[in-house]
Amino acid sequence: MKRWFNILIYISLIFLTYKLYQADYLKIPKVYNIGHLIISIILLCAGMIANTVCWSSVLRGYGYPVSYSKGLAAVGLAIFTKYIPGKILMILGRAEYITQNYAIPRKTTSTISLITQIISIWTGLTLGILGIVLLGGNSKFELTVLSIVCWLLFVILIFTPILSKLITYVIKLFGKPNFKLPILQVKQTLKVIPYFILNWGLWCLSFYFLCLALTLDGSIKLVTGLAFALGGSVGIISIITPGGLGVREGVIGGFLITAGITTADATTMAVTSRLWFLSGEFFIFIFSLLISKKCQ
Numbered sequence: 001m002k003r004w005f006n007i008l009i010y011i012s013l014i015f016l017t018y019k020l021y022q023a024d025y026l027k028i029p030k031v032y033n034i035g036h037l038i039i040s041i042i043l044l045c046a047g048m049i050a051n052t053v054c055w056s057s058v059l060r061g062y063g064y065p066v067s068y069s070k071g072l073a074a075v076g077l078a079i080f081t082k083y084i085p086g087k088i089l090m091i092l093g094r095a096e097y098i099t100q101n102y103a104i105p106r107k108t109t110s111t112i113s114l115i116t117q118i119i120s121i122w123t124g125l126t127l128g129i130l131g132i133v134l135l136g137g138n139s140k141f142e143l144t145v146l147s148i149v150c151w152l153l154f155v156i157l158i159f160t161p162i163l164s165k166l167i168t169y170v171i172k173l174f175g176k177p178n179f180k181l182p183i184l185q186v187k188q189t190l191k192v193i194p195y196f197i198l199n200w201g202l203w204c205l206s207f208y209f210l211c212l213a214l215t216l217d218g219s220i221k222l223v224t225g226l227a228f229a230l231g232g233s234v235g236i237i238s239i240i241t242p243g244g245l246g247v248r249e250g251v252i253g254g255f256l257i258t259a260g261i262t263t264a265d266a267t268t269m270a271v272t273s274r275l276w277f278l279s280g281e282f283f284i285f286i287f288s289l290l291i292s293k294k295c296q
Contacts, residue, residue: 012080040209047202076288122154128230227255
């Protein structure tokens with residue numbers, strides 16, 4: 001199984017490279033402020049580390065004392081599986097690593113991974129919708145209603161036992177009558193949410209500095225950073241496109257234009273956000289390789 005996991009990593013890297021080349025997202029834009037770009041990259045990498053802490057914190061909330069180093073390795077090594085269409089492997093990748101290193105059933109780790117993803121999407125949508133509200137004026141674009149509907153749906157899935165009971169029921173139907181997933185209580189959920197807010201907050205602040213680096217206009221509002229929370233969460237929800245390619249950029253571009261940024265600059269920032277975020281993913285991937293070797 002470990003060999004299969006390694007093969008999966010290689011396939012995801014090949015698939016990522018092909019898709020990025022095909023989508024022509026590898027162009028390096030003109031940078032007007034190197035200082036802002038450096039700050040952006042530092043915050044981006046910090047956000048990547050915070051993202052791995054989110055995964056470990058949810059596992060711990062379920063009563064599984066997974067070390068933060070193992071949690072980091074699990075997320076980082078499987079980071080590029082998100083670019084394989086269907087996104088199922090994005091959920092299963094980090095779960096498989098934990099299953100290989102701890103005596104936790106695969107179905108349990110996979111389910112907890114799914115719940116972690118749902119909490120992350122809900123947090124991102126929360127910040128993204130907040131950004132829409134803060135923009136005010138004519139900030140009503142098409143995704144607003146859809147985002148709010150999805151947000152409410154995730155509230156139900158996160159703060160009620162419906163999701164856990166549904167998953168348990170489905171797994172029992174497939175021949176596992178003794179399977180029972182522990183329910184993450186509201187109090188436990190509220191304890192882990194700050195990690196997700198920190199994660200998205202760092203990414204949003206990083207994106208704000210990226211926007212500053214790509215334009216001479218110093219009047220860009222801080223709320224602009226929340227465009228990434230909305231685009232990122234909607235991109236995760238989009239099941240068909242690998243890694244949300246195209247979807248995330250479209251939402252970010254619409255948000256930026258609504259925020260008063262010119263169409264040309266908004267397009268540049270939105271498209272560059274893919275290469276920018278990819279640099280953070282490579283950071284956490286390499287960091288995870290180093291951590292995983294020390295953990296052996």
